[in-house]
Amino acid sequence: MLDVLGSLERTHTCGELRESEVGSQVVLMGWVAKKRDFGELVFVDLRDRDGITQVVFKSDNFVVVHDELPTNEGGQITFMGEVVDSSEALNKARFLRREFVIAIKGEVVNRGDKKNEDLDTGEIEVHADELLILNTSRVLPFQLEVAGSENLAAEDTRLKYRYLDLRRPQLQHNIRMRAKAVRAIREYFDERGFIEIETPILLKSTPEGARDFIVPSRIHTGKFFALPQSPQILKQLTMISGFDKYYQIARCFRDEDLRADRQPEFTQLDMEMSFANQETAYREIEGMFNHVFEKVGGIELPAEWPRMTYAEAMRRFGSDKPDLRFEMELGDLTDTARTIEFAPFQATENVVKCIVLKGVKDIENRKVGEIINIHDISRKSLDDLEEFVKRYGAKGLANIRIGFEAESVFSEWPDPADDIPEEKQGVVKSSLMKALGFNKLYRLINATNATPGDVILIVAGRKSVVAAALGALRVEIAKRENLIDRSAYKPLIVTEFPMFEHDEVTDRYTAAHHPFTSPMDEDLEKFTTAVNDESQHHLLGEVRAKAYDAVINGYECAGGSIRIHQKDVQALNFKALGMSLESARTQFGFFLDALEFGTPPHGGFAAGIERTCMILCGTENIRDVMAFPKTASAQDLMMDSPGEVDHAQLQELGIDTILDA
RNA sequence: GGAGUCGUAGUUCAGUUGGUUAGAACGCCAGCCUGUCACGUUGGAGGUCGCGGGUUCGAGUCCCGUCGGCUCCGCCA
Numbered sequence: 254m255l256d257v258l259g260s261l262e263r264t265h266t267c268g269e270l271r272e273s274e275v276g277s278q279v280v281l282m283g284w285v286a287k288k289r290d291f292g293e294l295v296f297v298d299l300r301d302r303d304g305i306t307q308v309v310f311k312s313d314n315f316v317v318v319h320d321e322l323p324t325n326e327g328g329q330i331t332f333m334g335e336v337v338d339s340s341e342a343l344n345k346a347r348f349l350r351r352e353f354v355i356a357i358k359g360e361v362v363n364r365g366d367k368k369n370e371d372l373d374t375g376e377i378e379v380h381a382d383e384l385l386i387l388n389t390s391r392v393l394p395f396q397l398e399v400a401g402s403e404n405l406a407a408e409d410t411r412l413k414y415r416y417l418d419l420r421r422p423q424l425q426h427n428i429r430m431r432a433k434a435v436r437a438i439r440e441y442f443d444e445r446g447f448i449e450i451e452t453p454i455l456l457k458s459t460p461e462g463a464r465d466f467i468v469p470s471r472i473h474t475g476k477f478f479a480l481p482q483s484p485q486i487l488k489q490l491t492m493i494s495g496f497d498k499y500y501q502i503a504r505c506f507r508d509e510d511l512r513a514d515r516q517p518e519f520t521q522l523d524m525e526m527s528f529a530n531q532e533t534a535y536r537e538i539e540g541m542f543n544h545v546f547e548k549v550g551g552i553e554l555p556a557e558w559p560r561m562t563y564a565e566a567m568r569r570f571g572s573d574k575p576d577l578r579f580e581m582e583l584g585d586l587t588d589t590a591r592t593i594e595f596a597p598f599q600a601t602e603n604v605v606k607c608i609v610l611k612g613v614k615d616i617e618n619r620k621v622g623e624i625i626n627i628h629d630i631s632r633k634s635l636d637d638l639e640e641f642v643k644r645y646g647a648k649g650l651a652n653i654r655i656g657f658e659a660e661s662v663f664s665e666w667p668d669p670a671d672d673i674p675e676e677k678q679g680v681v682k683s684s685l686m687k688a689l690g691f692n693k694l695y696r697l698i699n700a701t702n703a704t705p706g707d708v709i710l711i712v713a714g715r716k717s718v719v720a721a722a723l724g725a726l727r728v729e730i731a732k733r734e735n736l737i738d739r740s741a742y743k744p745l746i747v748t749e750f751p752m753f754e755h756d757e758v759t760d761r762y763t764a765a766h767h768p769f770t771s772p773m774d775e776d777l778e779k780f781t782t783a784v785n786d787e788s789q790h791h792l793l794g795e796v797r798a799k800a801y802d803a804v805i806n807g808y809e810c811a812g813g814s815i816r817i818h819q820k821d822v823q824a825l826n827f828k829a830l831g832m833s834l835e836s837a838r839t840q841f842g843f844f845l846d847a848l849e850f851g852t853p854p855h856g857g858f859a860a861g862i863e864r865t866c867m868i869l870c871g872t873e874n875i876r877d878v879m880a881f882p883k884t885a886s887a888q889d890l891m892m893d894s895p896g897e898v899d900h901a902q903l904q905e906l907g908i909d910t911i912l913d914a
Numbered sequence: 915g916g917a918g919u920c921g922u923a924g925u926u927c928a929g930u931u932g933g934u935u936a937g938a939a940c941g942c943c944a945g946c947c948u949g950u951c952a953c954g955u956u957g958g959a960g961g962u963c964g965c966g967g968g969u970u971c972g973a974g975u976c977c978c979g980u981c982g983g984c985u986c987c988g989c990c991a
Contacts, residue, residue, distance in 0.1 A: 287951080294948040307951070351941090369951055392942060395925055399940080400952075406925055409983045463990050483991080509990040510915095521991095644917080644987055725986095766991075802991085812991055859991080885984060 261356050261385060268304020272376045274361045279379060281306060282356040282387070284420070285349050286398070295346045299357070299379075302425055307369070307378040308357050310346040342384070352390035358383035397421050408876075412890040415881055427870045427878050430549060434866055435502055437548040438522050441541050447498040447524065452487040454480060454504070459840050461768060464508040466517070474907035480506035483859060485767060486844050488525040489816055492855040493847050500524040502862070511885050514808070514864060514875050522811075525857030531799055531815060534856050535560070535746050538803045538811055541860070542744065550869050554744050562749040563797075571606070571724025573750070576807025577743035579736045581608050581727050583720075586711065589700035593693050595685075597648065597713040605713040606723055610730065612706030614657055635684075641729055642712060647722035651711040653683040653694055659705040680705075728807060739871065745804045749773065750814075752780070752798040753829065761831055762793045766800040768826055770814040771856075773797045777822075784829045793829055803860065810865050813858025820848045 264280045283301035290296075295310040349355065359381040369375035394414055395406030398421075405411070411418040418424060439449070458465045458479035465479035481487075483505050491499040503523045511517065524537065539558050546552040559577075566575050569582045583606045590598035590605035598605055639650040659680040666673045678691045685694060703709050712722045731737050752772050753762035764770065772780045776796045783792035799815035817823045823845065827837040838845060866878040876882040883889050903909065 289950050289953055290947085291950070291953080292947050294950080296950055296953085298951075309949085311948075364949095367949065367951090371951080375951090392924070396941060398952095399926075404926055404940090407921085407983065410925080412983090505991095507990065510988085512990085513985070515990070640918095641986095646987090809991070861991085884982090886982085890983090 261358060261383075263356070266303035267299050267301040267306040268373055270306055270361055270374050270377050270379070272363060275363045275377060277361050278358065279361055280356060280358045281308070281379060283354070284390075285351055285353045285355060287351065288347075288349050290347055292347075293343070295343070295349075297346075297349060297355075299355070300420075302429075304373050306374045307364075307372070308359070309362075309378050309380050310343055310384070311380065312343045346381075346384055349386070350390065350392070352393060353386060354388040354390070356383075356385040356387055357381040393417055409884070409890055412876075412882070412884060415891045419880065424877070427866065427872070428880055430870055431862070431866045431878055433549045434545050434869060435862065437545045438500075438502065438541060438860075438862075440548070441544040442498075442500040442524065445498070445537075445540075447500040447526075448496050450488075450491055450496065450499050450501055452481070452484040452501065452503070456481050456487075461764070461840075466506045466508050469906040469908055471906055482507050483521065484523055485769070486841070488523055488857065489769065489855065490844070490847055492525055492527045493850065493852050495527075497528075498524075498526045499857075503859075511883070511887055513873060514867065516863070516875055516879065516882055517887050519875075519879075520862040522860040522862060523857075524859070525855060527853040527855045529815065529854070529856045531748065531801060531856070534801065534813055534815070534858055538746065538801075538813075538858055538860075539744075542803065542805070542810070542865070545865065546742065546869070552742055552869075554742060558744045558746050558803075560746050560748055563747055563751065564749065566745075566747050567720050567724075571720035571722075571727065572807075573747055574802065574804045574807055574809045575724075575745065576728055576731070576737070577745055578738050578741045578806055579731045581610070581731065581736070583608055583723050583727070584701045586697060586700050589696055590713065593689060593696065595688060595693075600713075602715055603713050604716050604719050605711060606719050607701060607709050607711040608723055608727055608730075609701055609703045610708040610710065611704075612655075612657070612708065614706065638710065638726060638730070642722040642726055645722040645725055646718040647712045647714055649712075650722075650726075651683070651685050651713075653681065653685065653698060653703075653709040653711070655698065655703060655705050655707050655709075656680040656682070657706045663705065685711075741806075742868070743806055747802045747804055749797045750800040750802070751794070752776070752796040752800075753793045755794050762790075762829060764826075764830060766798060766812070766814050768830055768832075769816045769823070771799045771817045771822070772826075773799055780829070781825065784825050799856070801858070803858070805865075805868055808864050808868060809861075810868070811858050811860035813856065815854070815856035818848065818852040818854050820845060823848060 261280050261282075263282045264278075265274070267281055267283045270279065281299055281301075283299045286298040286300040286305055288295065288297050293312055297308045297310070298305050299308050357379065359379045361377050362380050364376055364378050394417070395410050397417065399405055402423075419428065442449070455468060455478040458467060458477060463482050465482065468478040468480065470476045470478060481503070484501060484503050488499055488501070501523045502520060504518060504520055506518050508517060509515075522541070524541075526533065526537070535558075539554075539556070543554045543556070546554050561575075563573055566573050568585075569575070571583050586605040586607055587603075597603060635650075635652055642650045656679075662673060662677045662680050666677075673691070675691075681691060681694055681698070683689075683694050689697075697711075698709065701709055710723075710726065712719050712726075714722070751765050752770065754765045755762055773796075779792050780796045782789050783796065784790075801813060802809050803811035817826060824834065824837075827834065863875045863878050867873065867875060870878055872878065881889065881891065888894065
């Protein structure tokens with residue numbers, strides 16, 4: 254083939270032409286999305302990243318076919334010699350197949366009453382008089398356009414041919430949305446005087462936090478770099494260097510198991526500023542997200558986001574990243590339950606909490622997003638929900654179902670605990686009926702805000718288990734019952750995170766955020782006591798940090814903290830974490846040194862680009878907002894990575910592999 | 915590391931109690947068709963039922979193991 258484009262130059266994209274261009278000569282280039290062949294009349298839906306335009310090949314206006322022409326013999330498409338003949342030419346348009354790449358030149362024609370309402374370009378079509386076949390294509394291993402996403406080919410097939418899957422308009426849209434988001438982030442921080450600084454990808458491994466990806470050094474045989482889990486220390490060093498305001502779109506790596514919203518490599522907006530307190534940081538979080546959501550999605554978030562402490566979030570929602578698009582807050586039954594003789598209620602380490610599913614009689618007219626239809630709560634779905642909470646360590650899920658008839662029964666006997674006749678007690682049904690009896694159940698009902706028609710779901714157990722179980726159940730039910738308003742965006746800043754997490758196996762405290770997070774001023778004394786007085790060590794569990802998260806629609810989109818800038822507090826923290834000064838020096842010596850040379854108070858946050866884009870794109874899967882993602886088992890099915898390495902290459906690095914037989 | 919779930923034509927799926935030659939739709943190939951846009955129509959090709967083993971006269975179907983996709987727990991900001 255010669256110079257395939259010849260003298261043609263693209264004048265428009267396939268999503269661009271409108272009635273106003275009617276009459277003009279245009280050149281379009283793109284992929285054959287579909288062909289409708291009538292013999293003497295051929296329609297082609299021509300697709301590029303911008304859209305689809307219908308191209309018409311007719312014998313009376315289609316005169317020139319450039320270049321070499323394909324022929325199909327025994328299913329094998331090959332090129333033949335050049336033909337430039339008008340009637341012959343049309344036949345050649347019939348050789349076009351899906352995903353052939355072509356250029357066409359022609360006139361824009363008004364479709365009149367043949368408009369296609371489903372197409373942005375539907376009011377026009379292009380009558381081709383020149384066709385240039387730029388490339389052929391094999392039949393695709395799966396169909397790009399199918400009715401309904403549930404009919405898409407299996408994801409592993411699509412991941413193997415990711416470059417084809419990316420041709421789908423949905424993924425095209427998501428990836429471009431992501432580009433817009435990153436651009437909006439840069440806009441925001443550039444505008445506000447932040448300096449973009451790149452930090453190294455080859456760092457040093459540290460045992461804290463997630464598992465590192467390790468890179469061997471050839472020059473220093475036997476030694477290894479580690480890829481950044483985040484540029485945490487380096488961005489703090491830029492503060493010590495006096496850059497004052499830093500940001501970076503930073504690739505991060507964590508060698509941990511994957512989830513629907515977690516990949517081994519991901520991108521975060523990383524920012525840090527000097528002379529900042531929590532409020533300064535909150536303002537930047539709000540400012541950045543508000544700018545991005547407005548620019549990218551035209552979505553207006555509140556100028557000031559609601560704030561909630563970690564403790565309150567856990568108490569009300571059983572989660573540190575509550576989805577505020579729906580209600581269903583957790584109710585506390587612990588006090589009432591204590592008065593009831595029932596082993597799970599009595600255990601002193603246990604709390605008893607519940608969620609109330611609001612019932613409604615008029616199923617047809619229920620308001621989506623507010624009210625649940627308890628008529629759907631069958632025996633089986635209650636069992637389902639119990640299975641669900643058990644995954645989080647709950648021993649069981651008790652239920653109390655209050656019939657609508659309870660309305661009249663409760664009003665006839667205002668104090669039903671004593672007076673309701675046995676034959677009327679059937680208005681309440683419960684998995685605890687046998688164990689507790691009607692009167693005790695009634696006390697529990699009274700301790701909630703449940704009304705006739707509602708279902709109460711109860712979990713008793715250790716505080717952390719109850720929160721995890723009910724917090725997850727709340728979201729699960731909202732999804733199953735379609736209680737979530739998909740057009741709503743509910744941001745939240747969660748504050749006062751605990752400084753430490755307790756590891757029950759080793760009875761040690763680990764950094765909840767990271768080891769450079771500052772404790773809250775109010776808790777500094779407690780912190781000091783806990784570290785210095787062995788007997789008060791447990792107080793570490795109560796120390797709160799100047800750490801915060803940004804949560805949108807139940808996703809943790811950003812997290813950050815005010816850092817420790819004083820070396821004695823930092824030393825205290827290492828001690829709390831059970832790290833000797835020597836081992837701290839080995840790992841972070843350079844950083845401890847740096848802290849002693851005039852470190853300004855500073856803090857910042859990091860925002861997950863993918864999670865933010867997931868919300869903007871309305872998807873629950875991180876792979877939908879990444880161009881080339883990995884599978885749940887951390888493999889790339891397209892390039893088949895990770896792969897083995899040549900023996901000589903390993904030898905040069907002084908590395909041998911040990912494989913389990 | 916653990917649990918759940920799925921795996922049948924290129925794709926999405928159906929496949930009865932274990933029983934003849936494993937079906938449908940879309941896609942693909944060939945023919946016809948000048949206004950389609952989910953074109954229509956006629957005909958055709960296309961299968962290691964993920965893989966391995968077992969039970970059985972007989973396995974897509976039952977059993978055991980294994981591999982892979984997805985989701986969740988553990989793990990992970």
